[in-house]
Amino acid sequence: MSPLKVRPRRTRQSDTWRRMVRETHLRPEQFIYPMFVVPGSGVRHAVQSMPGIFQLSVDEAVKHAREVAAGGVTAVLLFAAPERKDAKASDARDREGLAARAIAAIKKALPALMVWADVCLCGATDHGHCGHVTPQGRIDNDTSVATLAEVALNYARAGADAVAPSDMMDGRVAAIRALLDQEGLSEVPIVSYAAKYASSFYGPFREAAESAPAFGDRRSYQMDPANGREALREVLLDVEEGADLVMVKPAGPYLDVIRQVRDAVRVPVVAYQVSGEYSLIRAAAERGWIDERAAVLETLTGIHRAGADLIISYFAPQVVAWLRA
Numbered sequence: 001m002s003p004l005k006v007r008p009r010r011t012r013q014s015d016t017w018r019r020m021v022r023e024t025h026l027r028p029e030q031f032i033y034p035m036f037v038v039p040g041s042g043v044r045h046a047v048q049s050m051p052g053i054f055q056l057s058v059d060e061a062v063k064h065a066r067e068v069a070a071g072g073v074t075a076v077l078l079f080a081a082p083e084r085k086d087a088k089a090s091d092a093r094d095r096e097g098l099a100a101r102a103i104a105a106i107k108k109a110l111p112a113l114m115v116w117a118d119v120c121l122c123g124a125t126d127h128g129h130c131g132h133v134t135p136q137g138r139i140d141n142d143t144s145v146a147t148l149a150e151v152a153l154n155y156a157r158a159g160a161d162a163v164a165p166s167d168m169m170d171g172r173v174a175a176i177r178a179l180l181d182q183e184g185l186s187e188v189p190i191v192s193y194a195a196k197y198a199s200s201f202y203g204p205f206r207e208a209a210e211s212a213p214a215f216g217d218r219r220s221y222q223m224d225p226a227n228g229r230e231a232l233r234e235v236l237l238d239v240e241e242g243a244d245l246v247m248v249k250p251a252g253p254y255l256d257v258i259r260q261v262r263d264a265v266r267v268p269v270v271a272y273q274v275s276g277e278y279s280l281i282r283a284a285a286e287r288g289w290i291d292e293r294a295a296v297l298e299t300l301t302g303i304h305r306a307g308a309d310l311i312i313s314y315f316a317p318q319v320v321a322w323l324r325a
């Protein structure tokens with residue numbers, strides 16, 4: 001007689017069993033696809049450090065958005081890299097600025113595609129920091145927050161379905177909520193990058209968004225990767241200030257944070273699988289060192305299992321295609 005009464009392998013012995021007892025399922029609606037918009041027309045410029053990702057002019061962004069929407073992607077997250085960069089982040093506040101034009105063009109062409117707009121100053125400032133810089137070279141939190149609210153208002157007026165502040169200034173969610181409400185846009189949700197870490201994994205993005213800081217780094221506003229409790233503090237504050245969804249970013253190295261956040265709040269939790277997480281998998285796959293499809297699905301399943309309801313990923317179109325196949 002067998003000495004083992006308990007054998008967990010019994011429910012692993014066939015694909016049917018495995019499918020029946022599977023705990024975590026990925027759905028197409030969970031994925032948000034980031035896109036990078038640049039000036040000009042007819043521009044489709046490959047991002048070297050992110051194979052498969054392109055900087056697109058507004059017309060090309062509309063075309064690409066149409067393709068991914070036809071493939072089943074429900075939402076995109078827009079980043080703009082305008083030509084005009086100055087201390088005031090003028091382009092981001094301008095109704096005729098690059099981001100606002102891209103939002104309006106995509107919504108006009110594809111009303112059913114959800115467009116989230118990343119709200120930050122780094123792409124539109126000459127110094128590349130996410131807030132205003134004082135003559136002493138410090139980040140001026142409170143004037144930055146006022147500008148960020150104007151940027152969010154500009155994007156909401158352009159038709160964004162949600163605004164997503166990624167700057168990590170204190171108090172920006174409350175300021176954005178107040179201004180949107182005052183201007184009759186109380187129905188536009190705020191997706192807060194609530195626990196955003198100062199991460200080495202943003203490297204490839206800075207090529208795509210042309211947003212690397214000209215001096216210093218972002219550690220006075222983005223979080224120290226060593227801190228977990230502080231993430232809860234940030235997230236709870238943002239919920240109190242009116243965030244409709246909260247984000248943890250990056251995703252893969254912060255699964256414990258995602259889990260703690262999921263357990264601590266009642267709003268949907270979003271995780272951002274960032275550029276470096278994408279590029280690592282792509283680079284290894286290109287060399288034949290890893291099975292790309294298996295690796296992508298495993299990382300995304302892990303992020304969802306950790307507690308992320310929604311996932312922002314550069315793999316979104318590919319994953320949605322796999323899930324629908």
Ligand code: PBG
Binds near residue numbers: 122167201204276
């Ligand atoms: C800018 C911003 C960054 C990302 C999203 N918004 C970069 C940064 O903070 O330097 C990173 C996204 C990615 O790496 O995919 N506020």
